Amino acid sequence: MKALNHLALIRVDGGHLSSDILVRIIVASCMTFVSVRTMTDGILLLGFGGPTPGCCERRATCPKTPGCEAECFVAGILGDNPARAARIKEVTEHYHHLGGFSPYNELTQRQADALQQELTRRGRAVTTACGFRHWSPWSIDGLRALHNAGCSRTILLIMAPHQSSVSWDWYLKHAAEAAEKLGAAAPPIVGVVQPWWLERGYIKATANAVRDATIGWSPERFTAASLIFTAHAIPQPVETTSPYRKQFAETAAAAAKELGHDEHSIAFQSQPGDSKIRWSSPTIEQAIEIAHQQGKRDVIVQAAGFLVDHTEVLYDLDYEAKAFADKLGITLTRARCVHDDPAFIAMLADRVEQALK
Amino acid sequence: MTVVSATDFLRDLHHEVANHAGIGHSLLGRMELDPKRRDDFKIFSSQHYPLVGTFTRYLELLLLNAPSSEAKVWLAKVLVDEYGERSEGQDHAAHYRIFMRACGWQDTEIDHVRLHPAVTTFIAEHLRLCTEEPFLVGLGAVGPGHEWAIPTMFENILRGLRQAGFAENEIEYFTLHTLQDVDHAAWLEEALAKYANTTEQQEQIRRGCLLSLAARERLWWGIADKINAGRMQARMPWANSATSGSEQIELTNKEFRSGIHFSVQIPAVTRA
Numbered sequence: 001m002k003a004l005n006h007l008a009l010i011r012v013d014g015g016h017l018s019s020d021i022l023v024r025i026i027v028a029s030c031m032t033f034v035s036v037r038t039m040t041d042g043i044l045l046l047g048f049g050g051p052t053p054g055c056c057e058r059r060a061t062c063p064k065t066p067g068c069e070a071e072c073f074v075a076g077i078l079g080d081n082p083a084r085a086a087r088i089k090e091v092t093e094h095y096h097h098l099g100g101f102s103p104y105n106e107l108t109q110r111q112a113d114a115l116q117q118e119l120t121r122r123g124r125a126v127t128t129a130c131g132f133r134h135w136s137p138w139s140i141d142g143l144r145a146l147h148n149a150g151c152s153r154t155i156l157l158i159m160a161p162h163q164s165s166v167s168w169d170w171y172l173k174h175a176a177e178a179a180e181k182l183g184a185a186a187p188p189i190v191g192v193v194q195p196w197w198l199e200r201g202y203i204k205a206t207a208n209a210v211r212d213a214t215i216g217w218s219p220e221r222f223t224a225a226s227l228i229f230t231a232h233a234i235p236q237p238v239e240t241t242s243p244y245r246k247q248f249a250e251t252a253a254a255a256a257k258e259l260g261h262d263e264h265s266i267a268f269q270s271q272p273g274d275s276k277i278r279w280s281s282p283t284i285e286q287a288i289e290i291a292h293q294q295g296k297r298d299v300i301v302q303a304a305g306f307l308v309d310h311t312e313v314l315y316d317l318d319y320e321a322k323a324f325a326d327k328l329g330i331t332l333t334r335a336r337c338v339h340d341d342p343a344f345i346a347m348l349a350d351r352v353e354q355a356l357k
Numbered sequence: 358m359t360v361v362s363a364t365d366f367l368r369d370l371h372h373e374v375a376n377h378a379g380i381g382h383s384l385l386g387r388m389e390l391d392p393k394r395r396d397d398f399k400i401f402s403s404q405h406y407p408l409v410g411t412f413t414r415y416l417e418l419l420l421l422n423a424p425s426s427e428a429k430v431w432l433a434k435v436l437v438d439e440y441g442e443r444s445e446g447q448d449h450a451a452h453y454r455i456f457m458r459a460c461g462w463q464d465t466e467i468d469h470v471r472l473h474p475a476v477t478t479f480i481a482e483h484l485r486l487c488t489e490e491p492f493l494v495g496l497g498a499v500g501p502g503h504e505w506a507i508p509t510m511f512e513n514i515l516r517g518l519r520q521a522g523f524a525e526n527e528i529e530y531f532t533l534h535t536l537q538d539v540d541h542a543a544w545l546e547e548a549l550a551k552y553a554n555t556t557e558q559q560e561q562i563r564r565g566c567l568l569s570l571a572a573r574e575r576l577w578w579g580i581a582d583k584i585n586a587g588r589m590q591a592r593m594p595w596a597n598s599a600t601s602g603s604e605q606i607e608l609t610n611k612e613f614r615s616g617i618h619f620s621v622q623i624p625a626v627t628r629a
Contacts (some may be wrong), residue, residue, distance in 0.1 A: 058390060080385015081513070083376050163599035176592035192596045237475040237578040240588075241603035247363040275378045276571045277578075 014030040040125040042151030043352055044112050044142045045112045046171040049132025050102025050310055051072075051095060056135060070095035073102075075132050078272075087274045094315040105135065107308035107339060108159060111348075114340040115157075118349040124356070129150055133174050140178035143186040151187040155355045156178075156226070157348065159307055161197045161251060164234050168195075191355040193348070197247040198254055201347020205338040206251070207258035210302050213335035225333075226291035227299035229260045231305025232312065233268035233279040245280060251304050266291070268322070270312045284321045285345035292328040299325060302335035307344075309337050363553040367531040367546065370563060374505045377567075379574035384581045385510055388517030393584075395521055400587045403470040404580045406457060407610060409530075410450040410502070411480050413439045418487040418619075419495045428492070431548040435504075435541045451574035452530040459527035471604055475579025477613050479572045484617070486565055493558055497565025506570065509537045531604040 001047075011331055051073035055062065059072045071092045078084045095102065112128040125227040131142025135252035146154055156175050160167040172192065179186040186225045196202055206229075214222055229252035231244075239245055249266055256264035267287035268280040282290070284301070291299050301321065303313045317334050338344040361369075374380065393401070416436050423429045441448040457467065487495040511531050518528045525532070553559050586600040608616070 062388060076387075076390050077383065079383040079388075080390070081379065081381040081386030081507070083381025084378070084383075084386060086376065087378075130499075165585040165599050167580045168599040169589040172593055172596055173585055173589040176589065180592070189593070192593070210519065216530070235575070235578040237473065237575045238582050241476055241582055241600040242598065243602075272378065274376075275574065277378075277574045 002134050012184065014089050020034070038119075038125045038148050039152040041356055042127055042143075042146030042149065042154040043112075043115065043119075043157055044116075044139070044146060044154050044175060044189075045128060045129045045130045046110050046139060046142075046175055047130065047132050047134035048104065049138075050104030051135055052101055052105055054136075062272045067096070067100045073135055077235040083175045084274070087272055090273065091351055095311055097319070098311055098314055101218060102311045103314075104308060104310035105130065105132065105137075106247070107310065108132075111159070111307070111340050111345065114345045114350050115352070118345050119342060119352060122349065122353070126352070131175060131178065133171060138178065139175045140338045143175070143178050143182055146187050147182070147185050151274050153190045154187045155191045155193060155352060156189060157193040157352065158195075158303075161195070161307070162231060162247040162305060163195055164238050164244040166192060166234060166238050167244075177334065193351045193355045195247070196347060196351055199347045199351070201343040201345075201350070202338065203251065203258050205341035205344035206255040206302060206304050207346075208341055208343065209335040210255070210259055212269075213302075213333050214300060221298065223261070224296070225297040225300050226287075226294070227259070228267050228284065228287050228291070228299055228301045229255065229264065229304040230267050230269045230284055230301060231280070231303070233271035233281070233283070236278040236280075239280055241335060248305055255302070255304060270316045284317070285324050286329060288321065288325050288328065288332070292330055296330060298331050298333060299334060300333050303337055306337050307337055313337060360554070360556055361559065363550045363559075366559045366562075367549060370501055370566060371505065373563075374501055374566065375509065377506075377570045377574070378524065378568040379507050379572075379577065380506050382574060382577035382581075384577045384584075385513035385517075386405060387515055388520065391397050393517045394522050395460060395483045395523070396591065397582070397584050397588060398460065398518065398521060398523075400584045401580055402453070402457045402460045403462065403467070404473055404476050404576075404583055406450075406453055406467065406470075407472060407476055407480060407613065408576070409453045411483070412449065412499075413485045415483050415495070415499050418484065419452050419492065419499060422487065422495060424492055427551075428496075428548060431544055434544050438537055448529065449534065452533065455526075456523075456528055456530050456549050459523060468609065470610050471607040472613055473579035474606055475575040477584075477608055479576045480613075480617075482572045483569065486568060488619075490565065492579065493552055493561035494565035494568075496545070496548065496552070497562035499567035500542070501548055501562070501566040502569025504538050504542040504545055506573065508535050508542070510573075511535045511538075557576075 051069040051071065056069065056072050056076065059075060059080065062068060062072055070089065074088050074091045076086055108130050112130050115129040116126060129142040129145040129148055130137055131139035133139065143154065156172065158168055158171045160171070175189065179189050210227070231248045234244055252264055252266045257276040265287050267282050267284040269284045271283065288299055301317055303317060306313050320334045413436060416432055420429055420432045423432060439449055450558070455463065486498040488598055511534060515528065515531050518531065549562060553562055574605065582600065586598045589596065590598050
């Protein structure tokens with residue numbers, strides 16, 4: 001369009017054009033055209049985020065002490081409120097137990113890179129970027145990166161498999177607010193990748209994770225084990241209005257079927273200990289307790305509600321839930337999250353392509 | 358078993374209230390990190406308003422249940438204030454509607470707002486506590502559960518409101534209410550000190566307080582649910598909300614109000 005306007009202007013102002021000028025204009029027009037055609041689509045992966053080294057520069061009460069990132073991150077989620085001081089301290093310690101930082105951002109970036117590679121392989125000119133809600137790169141940084149990469153439009157991809165207002169809606173709201181702030185400096189948001197809790201690639205990747213964790217097991221041991229899928233607990237008022245629990249139960253049932261495991265259960269993890277209301281249940285501890293009562297020796301736990309092994313998986317399952325299982329004399333085997341399993345990435349690529357249509 | 362003195366009991370209860378997740382909900386604590394706008398508060402106000410309009414009803418019902426004239430006097434003092442004694446004759450609901458208009462609501466729209474189930478269950482729970490439970494359970498709910506909690510919660514809300522650009526005259530409900538509740542808390546504390554002398558009495562007061570605060574925690578989650586969904590949809594009307602379909606379980610303000618009934622039940626004679 002820019003090239004055509006340019007051409008029109010010269011025609012009006014220049015009167016008769018020499019063939020040399022005309023050729024130059026046509027070449028310039030084509031070049032502009034080519035550059036328009038090569039503008040890419042942007043895919044913004046929206047996620048929770050985790051603390052990485054460096055100040056978040058948004059917490060007024062930041063202690064500015066070495067290693068304070070985890071505290072600022074947790075306070076940023078729960079709110080800088082004296083009433084939650086004990087909980088902030090408790091969760092911050094989980095991060096410090098694991099070195100003070102979270103691998104979430106790096107692992108999600110790997111998923112973004114793998115998705116871009118897969119779409120490029122399919123002949124799609126796309127650029128992916130991550131935008132997080134609770135740590136940098138924030139959604140606004142991700143949109144800015146897509147703009148700087150020359151993207152003409154943005155598709156949002158929520159990196160959470162199950163929908164509730166505290167994930168799905170909040171992520172979209174966060175991205176939309178970021179786009180509002182950036183104005184013309186953000187490629188317009190034109191679509192959202194539709195939810196994929198039952199998509200084959202995700203189910204297959206979930207099952208692959210369980211298979212990897214149980215390599216070397218006899219079929220008898222695998223069949224006899226209790227298979228538990230977990231997701232983050234959500235508060236009852238949010239669960240009431242969302243399909244979160246239903247979607248998660250469907251994911252778990254499909255993954256168990258894919259594995260040929262006759263029995264499975266769902267459980268919820270990481271509910272705040274200071275909350276006085278009902279959150280999604282049963283908890284992972286209750287599910288392990290039930291397995292114990294059933295005489296199980298093994299429990300296999302796969303965090304299907306999470307996509308990467310970050311702190312809530314590494315601490316709440318590998319440390320807390322494992323300690324609980326140990327006390328009961330049960331062996332807890334934790335299967336990794338789906339990460340950048342090719343089946344999962346291919347499924348995301350399919351969904352992105354649908355959204356781009 | 359040694360009975361804790363009323364003073365010590367109230368001190369411990371103050372601590373418990375101050376550290377409750379209902380008081381320190383992330384919706385309130387994140388006002389600076391996640392600044393709210395007028396439109397966010399429009400949704401907030403529509404869900405909070407029914408509570409404002411019903412608080413006096415809790416006290417009126419509890420008054421009927423009060424065991425002595427002395428207790429009635431304490432409650433009546435609070436009630437007179439709630440009716441508008443120190444607010445130029447405007448009761449709290451009328452004050453709140455000034456704020457709602459500043460948020461962008463027309464008076465005629467308010468009745469048709471769909472209420473999150475956490476809002477309606479909050480009110481239902483308090484009506485129950487003030488009528489079906491022993492008097493001290495109800496007093497625990499409206500006293501420590503409300504009057505001790507509100508100044509802290511409103512302090513956070515006020516921070517968010519000022520940041521969103523509301524003028525002081527638009528948010529007078531919150532400033533005035535915060536000041537009045539400091540007085541109400543002191544008056545009710547006098548009553549509590551008088552009644553919190555046995556283990557049973559203390560348990561009843563604490564139970565009412567904690568049930569109220571748990572309802573409050575659910576309420577903030579419900580309001581956050583509404584804000585996230587509503588604001589997302591306002592910006593992206595073409596995207597599906599995770600809460601779509603939930604309106605089937607939600608009553609409008611008017612439906613909820615017209616559904617509240619009180620009845621008198623007379624016990625059947627069972628004497629042999």
